[in-house]
Amino acid sequence: MAASAPAETGGGGEPRCRLYLVTPPALEPAAFAEQLARALDAGDVAAVQLRLKDVEESALKRAIDVLRPVAQSRDVAFLLNDRADLAVQHGCDGAHLGQTDGDHAKARKLLGPERMLGITCHASRHLAMEAGEVGADYVAFGAFFPTATKVAEHRAEPEILEWWAEMFELPSVAIGGITAENCAPLVRAGADFLAVVGAVWNHPEGPAAGVRALNDAIAAA
Numbered sequence: 001m002a003a004s005a006p007a008e009t010g011g012g013g014e015p016r017c018r019l020y021l022v023t024p025p026a027l028e029p030a031a032f033a034e035q036l037a038r039a040l041d042a043g044d045v046a047a048v049q050l051r052l053k054d055v056e057e058s059a060l061k062r063a064i065d066v067l068r069p070v071a072q073s074r075d076v077a078f079l080l081n082d083r084a085d086l087a088v089q090h091g092c093d094g095a096h097l098g099q100t101d102g103d104h105a106k107a108r109k110l111l112g113p114e115r116m117l118g119i120t121c122h123a124s125r126h127l128a129m130e131a132g133e134v135g136a137d138y139v140a141f142g143a144f145f146p147t148a149t150k151v152a153e154h155r156a157e158p159e160i161l162e163w164w165a166e167m168f169e170l171p172s173v174a175i176g177g178i179t180a181e182n183c184a185p186l187v188r189a190g191a192d193f194l195a196v197v198g199a200v201w202n203h204p205e206g207p208a209a210g211v212r213a214l215n216d217a218i219a220a221a
C-alpha cells in the first residue's frame with residue numbers, strides 16, 4: 001500500500017508494520033474529510049478503508065467522492081469496504097471483502113492488477129490460503145481483542161500472524177480492538193498492517209493523537 005515514508009523503519013529501511021485506518025461506522029462526508037485530513041497529516045498511515053454499512057448507494061458514492069481525494073492526494077491508498085464494483089467505478093485503490101461479500105475470484109478480475117483486493121480470513125489458516133490462491137493482496141485476521149465497533153464472531157491469536165509471516169510473503173492485516181496499549185504482540189508476531197477504528201476516531205485527545213500514539217507504539221514494539 002502506498003504512502004509517505006514513516007518515521008520508524010525495520011532493519012532494512014522498510015517499515016515493519018504500518019497503520020491502516022478504517023472509517024467510523026457513521027459519518028458526514030464533508031465534516032469527516034477535515035478530521036481525516038488531520039489524522040493523515042499527523043503521522044504514517046498506509047491506507048484508509050471507507051466502511052459504511054447500511055447506507056444508501058447514493059450516500060456511499062458521495063462519501064467516496066469526498067473522501068477519496070483526501071487520502072489519495074497524500075499518497076495514502078483508499079479502499080472501499082464490501083463493494084469491488086463501486087471501488088472500480090469511483091477510482092478507489094482497492095476493495096476489502098469479507099467471506100460473505102460475493103465471489104472473490106470475480107472481484108479479483110473486476111479490480112484488475114492495479115487495484116488491491118483485501119480479504120477477511122477471521123482466524124482461519126484455510127481461509128487465508130484460499131485468499132492467497134484467489135489473488136488477494138492481503139489477508140486480514142481478527143478480531144484480536146474485544147471491539148465495540150462490530151459484533152465480531154471470531155477471535156484470533158497472534159500465533160496466526162506469526163505462522164502466516166513464516167509461510168507466506170503476502171502481507172497480513174490485524175484487526176479488532178487494537179490500541180496503542182495492546183498492539184505490541186501483534187507487531188512482534190509479524191503483522192504488516194494494523195487496522196483500527198476506535199483507537200483513532202475515539203481517541204480522547206482526537207484522531208491525530210490516536211495516529212501518533214499508534215505510530216509510536218508500533219515503533220516501540
Ligand SMILES: Cc1ncc(COP(=O)(O)OP(=O)(O)O)c(N)n1
Pocket residue numbers: 022049051053081082096097098099100101118120140141150173175195
Ligand atoms: C482490514 C479489514 N479486515 C476485516 C474487515 C471485516 O470485513 P467483513 O468480515 O466483511 O465485515 P464488515 O467490515 O463488512 O462488517 C474489514 N472491513 N477490514
Ligand SMILES: Cc1ncsc1CCOP(=O)(O)O
Pocket residue numbers: 022142143146147148149150152175176177178195196197198199
Ligand atoms: C471491521 C472489523 N472487523 C473485525 S473487527 C472490526 C472492527 C474494528 O474496529 P476497532 O478497531 O474499533 O475494534
Ligand SMILES: [Mg+2]
Pocket residue numbers: 081082096097098101
Ligand atoms: Mg464486509
